Amino acid sequence: SSELFTLTYGALVTQLCKxxxxxxxxxxxxxxxxxxxxxxxxxxxxxxSNVGRCHDxxxxxxxxxxxxxxxxxxxxxxxxxxxxxxxxxxLILENNPLxxxxxxxxxxxxxxxxxxxxxxxxGALEMVQMAVDVKFVQDTLKGDxxxxxxxxxxxxxxxxxxxxxx
Amino acid sequence: xxDETLFQLLHTEVVAAAYGGGRGSGDExxxxxxxxxxxxxxxxxxxxxxxxxxxxxxxxxxxxxxxxLCRDLWGAVFRKQTDNLxxxxxxxxxxxxxxxxxxxxxxxGQQYLEEAPKFLAFTCGLLRGTLSALGIESSxxxxxxxxxxxxx
Numbered sequence: 001s002s003e004l005f006t007l008t009y010g011a012l013v014t015q016l017c018k019x020x021x022x023x024x025x026x027x028x029x030x031x032x033x034x035x036x037x038x039x040x041x042x043x044x045x046x047x048x049s050n051v052g053r054c055h056d057x058x059x060x061x062x063x064x065x066x067x068x069x070x071x072x073x074x075x076x077x078x079x080x081x082x083x084x085x086x087x088x089x090x091l092i093l094e095n096n097p098l099x100x101x102x103x104x105x106x107x108x109x110x111x112x113x114x115x116x117x118x119x120x121x122x123g124a125l126e127m128v129q130m131a132v133d134v135k136f137v138q139d140t141l142k143g144d145x146x147x148x149x150x151x152x153x154x155x156x157x158x159x160x161x162x163x164x165x166x
Numbered sequence: 167x168x169d170e171t172l173f174q175l176l177h178t179e180v181v182a183a184a185y186g187g188g189r190g191s192g193d194e195x196x197x198x199x200x201x202x203x204x205x206x207x208x209x210x211x212x213x214x215x216x217x218x219x220x221x222x223x224x225x226x227x228x229x230x231x232x233x234x235l236c237r238d239l240w241g242a243v244f245r246k247q248t249d250n251l252x253x254x255x256x257x258x259x260x261x262x263x264x265x266x267x268x269x270x271x272x273x274x275g276q277q278y279l280e281e282a283p284k285f286l287a288f289t290c291g292l293l294r295g296t297l298s299a300l301g302i303e304s305s306x307x308x309x310x311x312x313x314x315x316x317x318x
Binding site: 002003004005007008009011012015016019029033036037040041044072073074 | 169171172173175176177178179180182183184186202206209210213214217242243
């Protein structure tokens with residue numbers, strides 16, 4: 001059940017806040033952990049979803065919002081705010097399952113509570129040869145009306161040549 | 167929803183986090199890490215039990231409570247039930263899972279058996295926390311040879 005994930009995630013963030021003195025370090029840890037999860041989650045995703053290779057960033061956005069988020073978090077964010085060049089978009093989450101029952105205490109205003117998600121997306125896309133930048137620009141935990149994640153395409157990652165073939 | 171994979175991956179990161187944060191290395195670090203994991207599981211177990219409908223938690227007998235753990239709690243966390251339940255009818259219960267999801271990913275060999283307790287601590291805490299929310303004080307230990315044990 002998603003409550004289990006939400007509760008466990010909350011316990012994790014609480015523990016990290018105890019272990020690290022400042023919010024920035026916690027944010028980094030969450031991002032790193034998310035990355036570790038993402039690079040493995042992508043295999044599970046590809047196996048379960050049978051989606052083929054995405055031809056462009058718009059297809060990627062659709063798959064992320066309509067298939068991946070639905071599959072793992074049970075929600076379907078909407079996709080908005082495309083940049084003119086088509087290399088940036090926003091995911092809008094009306095509600096974020098990670099923050100059910102969560103309130104940020106006053107002394108953690110720089111904490112990006114759900115930062116794990118950014119790492120997951122970044123790690124997963126790296127495994128399919130896409131370098132992206134992912135960050136929260138709005139957060140209901142901080143009083144915003146919605147949660148908004150901004151995704152920016154950086155570049156295609158070329159496969160490295162195996163050693164000895166250069 | 168395929169969230170069990172996501173949860174298992176999160177659990178792996180949680181285990182790693184329990185051993186970070188300058189908690190100390192060596193035997194003391196090991197013990198501290200296990201304590202942290204058990205504590206986290208405990209809080210999550212309490213939280214889960216608190217969110218169940220009141221009617222679901224009324225058990226006539228102790229055994230019914232244990233069956234709840236084997237079926238409903240295990241089902242909620244691992245999408246399966248435990249494989250076997252034994253008791254000495256004096257307050258000790260042994261829940262057996264032959265395919266414990268947090269361990270199935272590990273390659274089996276002597277060196278990894280030492281790591282196994284790290285992957286059981288959270289679950290032990292989870293059981294203890296759920297029981298605590300049901301008003302039952304318990305001690306939960308686990309051993310690998312697929313025999314998590316629960317004693318009251």
